[in-house]
Amino acid sequence: MSPRTRTYLLHGGLFLITLITTTLAGAEWMFGRFFIPSEGMPSLGWDEFLAGFQFSIPFLAILTVHEFGHYFTAKANRVRVTLPFYIPLWIGIGQSIGTLGAFIRIQDYINSRRKYFDIGIAGPLAGFVLALVVLWYGFTHLPPPEFIFTIHPEYQKWGLDYGLYAYQNLPEGAAIGLGDNLLFHFFKTYVADPARVPHPYEMVHYPYILAGYLALFFTSLNLIPIGQLDGGHILYALIGRKRFQWVAPTLFIGFAFYAGLGAFKPADFAVPTDEAFFSQLGNFALYIIFLYLAFGRISDNRTTNLLITLSVVVGQLIVSWMMPAVNGYFGFTVFVFVLGRFLGVYHPETELEEPLDLKRQILGWVALLIFVICFSPQPFLIS
Secondary structure, eight states: OOHHHHHHHHHHHHHHHHHHHHHHHHHHHHHTOOSSOBTTBOOOOHHHHHHTHHHHHHHHHHHHHHHHHHHHHHHHTTOOBOOOEEEEOOOSSSOOOSEEEEEOOBOSOOOBHHHHHHHHHHHHHHHHHHHHHHHHHHHHSOOOGGGHHHHOGGGGGGGGGGGGTTTSSOOTTSOEEEOOOHHHHHIIIIISOGGGOOOGGGGGGOHHHHHHHHHHHHHHHHTOSSTTSHHHHHHHHHHHHHHHHHHHHHHHHHHHHHHHTTTSOGGGGOOSSHHHHHHHHHHHHHHHHHHHHHTTTTOSOHHHHHHHHHHHHHHHHHHHHHOTTOOOOTTHHHHHHHIIIIIOSSOOOOSBOOOOOHHHHHHHHHHHHHHHHHOOSSOEEEO
16 A cells, blocks of 8 residues: 555545544534433434534535645645644543544745745635535524424423523533624524524534534634734734734733633632632632743743733733623633644744735735634633
8 A cells, every 4th residue: 555545544534533523523412412321311323423414514514625725725835735634532421523623734844924824814714605604504594493392392391481491500511502703693683583593502402503603713713813823824924024923922912811811800819718718829829820831932031921921810810800790711721721832822934024915915804804703702601
């Protein structure tokens, strides 16, 4: 077997496994149950697995179009690049989306801002267009509102007012809902029949809506204009090396500030016992260490990184003291850590610093506008 054949088998095999795992995950979201039997909950079977393709096919289609947008643009720029590597991940005993995404590996040094721009912008734009199609289909083909009773027959006693009662006494984390962003709000408000739009905690049971929403969520993460994310490539090409080298860390610190905002508040330390106080203090110390590690590559000077960390923490405490109701989204801290420690905050330098033509400049700012309308301040609601 030739090396090329083995390579094709690897990529094809990973895709097929990811198709299976996303189908499993999609079915679990749709029916609110798992394939692995659990106490007091019947397991899913073959029919539910087949239904899961309603999630996996549109979701993987968007992911695939995104990656091949990068792939074909790289080829057009004569940059050697691999086919997409898909990363399957199915938990089986908890909710997942069946994958950690996909990536292509660039095998050449990219020497110009224009090439970085073309390759970086092609994926998000291609995936975004298909995500719009999926969302349009999902919101224009909603079943009657009574459909939710086939998933939760226990809601029938409340009728269509179930949202007022169903989530009051649930265990923490038992209900997961989709948040909102400008584009998703537009579809819910102006495209869908308002009478058929489900409660935010029930949208996960609608496969096309879930696939489209996740596509917007991951598009927004990819378009964050930091480091070597697609948005980082775009902004670097738009404003050049010198400006990007101070804009990127500023945006990264702001993102980290928002992510951890409200996680610790001065009022949290007003606890009745010493044991509770020291427990809270220990958690706070771990958060500071976590943040310091995330900021560890902003500067080669450790003192600078420590000062940035302490400034962010103090700022968060001040805002939480002055406006206790204001909270960030702590789930973003995982991405902050991955971005700070592994993906990097800065962008590789290029030999050619030629400015972009007007057409590319307009397209670049449109891409960053797409980031704004796709970004959800609270992407997932957990009750």
